[in-house]
Amino acid sequence: MNTQLLPAPTAHKGPDGAGPRAGSGERAGSGRFAGQHRLRMLRTDLLTVAAWASMAAAVALWLADGGAASISSPASAVTAAGIVAGLVGMDLVLLMLLLAARIPLIDRTIGHDRALEFHRVLGKPSLYLLLAHGLLVAVGYGMAEGLDPVSESVALWVLVPDMWLAFVSMGLFIAVVVTSLVAVRRRFPYEFWYAVHLLTYVAVGTSIPHQFSVGGLFAEGTWQRWYWLAICAVTGAALLYFRVVQPLAATSRHRLTVSRVWSIAPGVVNIEMTGRQLNRLTGNGGRFFVWRFLARGLWWHSHPFSLSAEPLATGPDGAGTLRITVRNLGRGSAQLASLRPGTKVAVEGPYGLFGTAARSRDKVVLIGAGIGITPLRALLETTPFAHGDATVLLRGSTKQELYLSDELLEICRRRGVRLFHLIGPRARWDSRSWLPADAVRSGYSLAAYAPDIAEADVYICGPNRWAGNVIAEARAAGAGAEQIHHERFDW
Known part of the structure; x- marks a missing residue:
């Protein structure tokens, strides 16, 4: 099911679902991000x-x-x-x-x-x-x-x-x-x-x-x-x-402590932490940190998670809250659901180039699947773009896999972003497809949802094989290598 939640321009899609070709977009490093x-x-x-x-x-x-x-x-x-x-x-x-x-x-x-x-x-x-x-x-x-x-x-x-x-x-x-x-x-x-x-x-x-x-x-x-x-x-x-x-x-500067843990979907939890000088962590949406939760049986596990929301520093000395969203993908991450309030947290980072520092164009396209949606939510909150210059595509087999979708919808409404929910099982007959089966049958492609992709920075976060298919289609639609940003948070 392809759900268009917020208005989008008419999709420029030919019979083969093709979009703009290589070389049809802006020159490399154009607009406000050219110097960067x-x-x-x-x-x-x-x-x-x-x-x-x-x-x-x-x-x-x-x-x-x-x-x-x-x-x-x-x-x-x-x-x-x-x-x-x-x-x-x-x-x-x-x-x-x-x-x-x-x-x-x-x-x-x-x-x-x-x-x-x-x-x-x-x-x-x-x-x-x-x-x-x-x-x-x-x-x-x-x-x-x-x-x-x-x-x-x-x-x-x-x-x-x-x-x-x-x-x-x-x-x-x-x-x-x-x-x-x-x-x-x-x-x-x-x-x-x-x-x-x-x-x-x-x-x-x-x-x-x-x-x-x-x-x-x-x-x-x-x-x-x-x-x-x-x-x-x-x-x-x-x-x-x-x-x-x-x-x-x-770790000493921010003095992070777990304040709340709650479930948002089966096997997925939000972990909220309080700390100080969190204003020094703002503007890092999309980048990841390495977390160690200093509890019995957990302190020696390191977890690379990105923020799922920008830190909210409202008190004196930058005191406030920050949040990560964690999916049960193994024994280590499964134990985090049982974290108790008051648990101290060691932190390293931020790391990676999955953020505004990688921008080269004024327009932006964000594509996420499953738990890969969460860093896009933090990036969307702060990365600069004009009204109508951003497109967000969220992919999940079911609606429940579109984590934080309500928050994303609110941000998209506020910032004038085109938003699509792409829900449904994958097209098993096409190993190169990343779209739902019904979209593939209807001839849709990435360029159908983001016709200006050749003129945009493209951020992709999700399972590696799925992301590889998205990257290949983005390149075919005219996005250059310097426009595509995909970072693996694995070892």
């Missing part, structure tokens, strides 16, 4: 250049300190190749840690999920390079001493100080990468995977001593030594500050 969009793209380019430059610097400094001069035989050439592989591999590992450090500059430039995607992509290359480092160095040293690689590795372990730590580090890196593979990761609960993933820090820590004590590679007074000391110190400081100090400071 250009600045974010510039930051993206600069971060990309910095990442490549760090790898180039690692090799260039090795060359500047006479690395190439040491190549005088096949054995030394193999050893040199191993050293270069190790330098680049270690640089990639430090880049991975920086991408996972939740640094605001990175988060506000490419978004949390894209940063973690790059983090995962770098995992295998870094491991392969470190494995190549170990193998090539063992082969090179063995060739020089007349030993096979296994015998040389045993000799290095036994005779060379700190080298055993390098072998331990390699084993830890292998464990982290293997457990990060999707097929393996899904077999374990998040807490187990997270605990194993913390071994990355141990792996980096155990890899550092042999770099500075073996072979004089980072000898006193060399540029290499200062470079690696600097990037290791910067990486460690970023992790400590943004992953530990800032969350503790935010």
